[in-house]
Amino acid sequence: MVISSSHILFLSLLLLSPLMVVSHFWTVFTYRHIYIRNDLGNGTLLTIHCKDQHNDLGIQKLNYKEEFKFQFKPNLWVATFYFCGLTWDRKLHLLAAFDEKRDAHFCKDLKWSVTKYQTCLFNCDTQKYDSCDRYNY
Numbered sequence: 627m628v629i630s631s632s633h634i635l636f637l638s639l640l641l642l643s644p645l646m647v648v649s650h651f652w653t654v655f656t657y658r659h660i661y662i663r664n665d666l667g668n669g670t671l672l673t674i675h676c677k678d679q680h681n682d683l684g685i686q687k688l689n690y691k692e693e694f695k696f697q698f699k700p701n702l703w704v705a706t707f708y709f710c711g712l713t714w715d716r717k718l719h720l721l722a723a724f725d726e727k728r729d730a731h732f733c734k735d736l737k738w739s740v741t742k743y744q745t746c747l748f749n750c751d752t753q754k755y756d757s758c759d760r761y762n763y
Contacts, residue, residue, distance in 0.1 A: 657697045658706075659735040660723050664688040666714055666742055676710040676723060700726055712740055719761050721745050 664672040668690045676683040676696065686694045700706040708724040722728070724736060737748035739755045746755035 656734070657699055658724065658729075659695060659697045660708065661693050661695050661735065661737040662688075662710065662712075662721070662723065663693045663737070663739050664690055665739045666690065670714050670742075672740055673713040674710050675713075676708055678706060678708045679704070698724075700730075712745070719745075 660676075662674055662676075664670070666672055670690060672688045672692075674686045674688065674694055676686075676694075678698070681698070683696055688694055696708075698706065698708070705726040706724060707722070707726065710721045710723045712719045712721055721738065721740075723738065729736060733748070733750040737755075739746045739748070744758045744760045746758040748754070749756050
């Protein structure tokens, strides 16, 4: 009996698909960690207020180079979305600290650097803060 290469490919994909589904859902059961660091400069206090649909993490005040960390397990049924209000020098800026649609397959730990002109996300592949969004004034 001769089996065509397309049949072999189909059978391979059929056997691998449950593994892909399990690996996707496994990430739902592990904690995600978010780090937000004040890189505004010496003497500039950063006030952070983060929340999602169900959890308010309260107000945090960070001096220069201090870091706020929180962790959570992504919601299995609803896409998890954490946003933070960032305030310094009496100006409010918004940060989408975790957006499951954007970050589901990114680094397990998301590390943010807050500077005067932009927030930058640490890239696990390049080992740099090179994914940046400028503030809209």
